[in-house]
Amino acid sequence: MALRHAVLAALLDGELSGYQLAKAFDVGVANFWYAQPQQLYAELTRLEKEGLVAGREVVQESRPNKRLFHVTDAGLAELETFTAAASKPAFVRDDLLVKVQAADRVDTAALVAQLTERAQVAQAKIDLFGSLLSRLRGDRTEEDFLRHGDRIGPYLTCLRGVAFEQENRDWCVRTIAVLEERRQSHVRP
Amino acid sequence: MALRHAVLAALLDGELSGYQLAKAFDVGVANFWYAQPQQLYAELTRLEKEGLVAGREVVQESRPNKRLFHVTDAGLAELETFTAAASKPAFVRDDLLVKVQAADRVDTAALVAQLTERAQVAQAKIDLFGSLLSRLRGDRTEEDFLRHGDRIGPYLTCLRGVAFEQENRDWCVRTIAVLEERRQSHVRP
DNA sequence: AATGAGTACTCATGTTGATGACTAGGGTTG
DNA sequence: CAACCCTAGTCATCAACATGAGTACTCATT
Known part of the structure; x- marks a missing residue:
């Protein structure tokens, strides 16, 4: 609820x-x-x-x-x-992760395509959140805003959004690199 | 499904x-x-x-x-x-974020307590995932394992788990610091 | 000697979240 | 001038997820 x-x-x-x-x-x-x-x-x-x-x-x-x-x-x-009240722990629940978990046994070409798209979406969100953050803080620095601003809730959650999407993007890029390299070096049976 | x-x-x-x-x-x-x-x-x-x-x-x-x-x-x-098939985008859905979004208007003491607990849980997961990773890769380096290992799916998803929890923990710590400082400087009405 | 915890499940019910279809007027664009 | 998108919603239904309770037998603890 x-x-x-x-x-x-x-x-x-x-x-x-x-x-x-x-x-x-x-x-x-x-x-x-x-x-x-x-x-x-x-x-x-x-x-x-x-x-x-x-x-x-x-x-x-x-x-x-x-x-x-x-x-x-x-x-x-x-x-x-x-x-x-106590918060219920937040879990990751992501289709893409399920697919990567099965990466050794399924076609990686389709997977790489999806990882690529996800990385792009993540980047778009990073940009969006970035501009949202600068709009929220106006002409103040982040430090100043977080100390004296009067509505910091949305800013803090947005910071987490940025961090999450950056991590998301970086992981996608890394995973793509790993999968691509394996595809080249040893052709799967 | x-x-x-x-x-x-x-x-x-x-x-x-x-x-x-x-x-x-x-x-x-x-x-x-x-x-x-x-x-x-x-x-x-x-x-x-x-x-x-x-x-x-x-x-x-x-x-x-x-x-x-x-x-x-x-x-x-x-x-x-x-x-x-196309993956549906993964969304963050976290009670704690909702609470932080409302941080300006509710009691922050309870919130800080929950953020602290969340940070600890995150750290515990980081440790757990860390040992899981080293068990998966055995005595090989990560580079070597990801190149030549025969079951890298779980390793890759675990890497994301670690990154996610680190981000989680860092954000909690940062948010706690911000909220605590504001509590000291200006007492809320 | 009773309590509790671990293994290994099943059944039933409730709550949340997701989806498709529909209304209805105004504005835009090819 | 028809097709389409935008605003601003409602209604109904379905799938997914969560929860509580119960069974049954064993082993270790108190």
Whole structure:
């Protein structure tokens, strides 16, 4: 039941519509969780019913009306409780890792192609997170921002996103090199 | 539907019983996936029904009999198909990140405690993976092993496990430092 | 002599997350 | 001017993952 808390945490940045929220979660810019639009709409409905968020209708012309949500005091209390409770350990669960685990017994050409693509995706995310970080910190240095900024949560999670994707990319590159070298030196039966 | 493939990939290391498999997946030594024992037993049953794995009964005295499973040719073909198909991108999904995202608005003392614990767990995993790596490579150097070893899949995934946990630990340490410093300098309202 | 831990599983149920299909108006572009 | 994309959602359904409880026998500990 962490999606609800992820939504609450995301809404701390200010009022958002379900659609805006979905954009953030979908692209994975929300580097601390991931969810489909439909899940978010459903969760917002539940959260509103329980009084943890409140929405207000914003009438728009030339496009559909939307509902902007913000976290209520009860929602903040819920986040507080959640934070105090033990976190369940985070596990890696990655299709690509499964494939690499089986690398000795399957065709490596397809695998190398996928590793290459993954490395590119990772690089794109590094760039994206990098620009997000510099936007968050403005003209301050990282040190200064982290000491005196007033909303460092997103910055810290983004830092982890960058580190994760760098590790991801480097590992892909390394693995590609290993697999390619083996393909050349000894042709598999 | 990647659990089935994770099981297949794990069974490439040799015959395993459901229980042994469960041990590997449960502790997270299986650094490429994670699952509960019950899921694995269920999956093994399905896989056997579909002919992707085959089991043989091993009669034991002084402890319950067990069934050892191995991957069939059909199972290997299935792994091949899986490897050729596109991988879905891997997302970070971590309770702790959600909490850090909300760090500006909740009690940081509890958060710091959890980050500390997470850092310790990460360090323990680094050590575990480290010894696993050296066991896998035996007396060879990493370079040599990756070039000429005959089962490098587990080694490569383990390398990623180490990198992931190191990043994890470092980020926790950094985040703790940031939060602690802010707690001292300006008391939150 | 009872308690607990380890091996080796099974069954049932519940919670989460993922997917596809659909509505509906406005703007853009070929 | 038709086709397509963007905003802003809803509804229904399915697959995947997680959890609790239970069986049964053995060995070591207290």
